[in-house]
Amino acid sequence: MSNPGRVRGLTIMSTWAWPLPPAEFHTRIFPWRMMHAPLVGPYLLGKHRALAGRGVYLSVVDREKFARNTQAAYEAALPDPASRLLTWVWPRWIPLDENVRALECFQWLERELSRSKLPTLLVWGREDEVFDAVTFSNRFKQMLPHAEGPILVTGRHFLQEDSGPEIADLIRLFLDRLDKGEGAR
Amino acid sequence: MHDDRVTVIGKPDLHGKRLSFALAEDRIAHYPEFRDFFVRTFDLDRKGLAEPGFVRAPSGLAYALIFVGRSGEPFPSGVEIHAIVDALEPLDCIVLDRDLWAILRWMIGGVGAPWIVEDFDRTGRLYRVPAAPAV
Numbered sequence: 001m002s003n004p005g006r007v008r009g010l011t012i013m014s015t016w017a018w019p020l021p022p023a024e025f026h027t028r029i030f031p032w033r034m035m036h037a038p039l040v041g042p043y044l045l046g047k048h049r050a051l052a053g054r055g056v057y058l059s060v061v062d063r064e065k066f067a068r069n070t071q072a073a074y075e076a077a078l079p080d081p082a083s084r085l086l087t088w089v090w091p092r093w094i095p096l097d098e099n100v101r102a103l104e105c106f107q108w109l110e111r112e113l114s115r116s117k118l119p120t121l122l123v124w125g126r127e128d129e130v131f132d133a134v135t136f137s138n139r140f141k142q143m144l145p146h147a148e149g150p151i152l153v154t155g156r157h158f159l160q161e162d163s164g165p166e167i168a169d170l171i172r173l174f175l176d177r178l179d180k181g182e183g184a185r
Numbered sequence: 186m187h188d189d190r191v192t193v194i195g196k197p198d199l200h201g202k203r204l205s206f207a208l209a210e211d212r213i214a215h216y217p218e219f220r221d222f223f224v225r226t227f228d229l230d231r232k233g234l235a236e237p238g239f240v241r242a243p244s245g246l247a248y249a250l251i252f253v254g255r256s257g258e259p260f261p262s263g264v265e266i267h268a269i270v271d272a273l274e275p276l277d278c279i280v281l282d283r284d285l286w287a288i289l290r291w292m293i294g295g296v297g298a299p300w301i302v303e304d305f306d307r308t309g310r311l312y313r314v315p316a317a318p319a320v
Binding site: 029030031033034035036037038039040041042043044047048050053054055058092 | 220
């Protein structure tokens with residue numbers, strides 16, 4: 001959003017983009033705040049690769065398929081504690097109250113998105129329990145009333161693992177419509 | 186494994202020993218109550234950087250908690266945990282992991298509500314940490 005001239009369109013999937021309120025999941029000590037608490041984060045997510053080794057697995061619908069076909073790729077991409085740094089640093093940037101250092105960053109993001117007229121596609125994981133479809137996709141729809149969707153697909157937070165080909169088709173068709181000048185702005 | 190198996194100790198005899206790095210945290214006050222716990226436990230408002238905090242873990246090994254200060258931030262801003270081991274001997278990774286688990290569990294218990302060791306144990310089990318206690 002800091003360089004909209006280089007952006008042709010947006011696809012937004014199972015996330016959030018405002019300072020407050022947080023997702024209810026992010027306010028819980030078990031497991032969210034505990035897993036990246038001081039010292040616990042470097043231990044659990046760094047030494048014990050909790051995100052790549054278990055967290056993503058827990059956040060897909062078809063866990064057997066993920067474990068069989070994909071989990072090794074996540075683990076290979078995050079092979080050591082140094083490469084896993086962001087897996088506990090990033091969660092600490094998610095605002096939980098008005099005192100956090102990321103507040104201004106998310107205020108800016110919400111403001112810029114609200115002004116955006118970029119063609120936008122909303123795709124949401126039907127089973128996402130962190131950013132549930134009703135609450136979070138609807139707020140994006142209010143923020144970006146011209147957006148297409150939300151289109152619900154099978155998936156939790158890592159919805160691309162359950163519906164990768166379907167999501168790719170949705171994006172490809174969205175881009176085709178932009179090429180033809182049919183995209184909503 | 187119980188909290189009482191981690192105890193605060195005085196400075197151990199470091200002759201013939203070395204410090205083996207185990208774990209680091211550069212934002213100990215991400216949740217401020219964690220910094221408060223270390224300040225309270227090791228009298229850091231008075232001692233500052235004068236010496237590490239020392240604990241003995243379930244294996245019997247002593248650990249040094251080396252606190253880190255950063256200009257412009259309340260002290261401490263970070264902490265490194267080092268195992269104190271025989272200078273020419275390797276450190277058993279399984280022993281180290283169990284000790285770290287115990288030290289973190291002791292820390293959570295010391296930080297206090299709403300942080301509770303039961304939630305720490307549940308988190309460890311959820312993410313299949315070998316040192317986490319079974320149900």
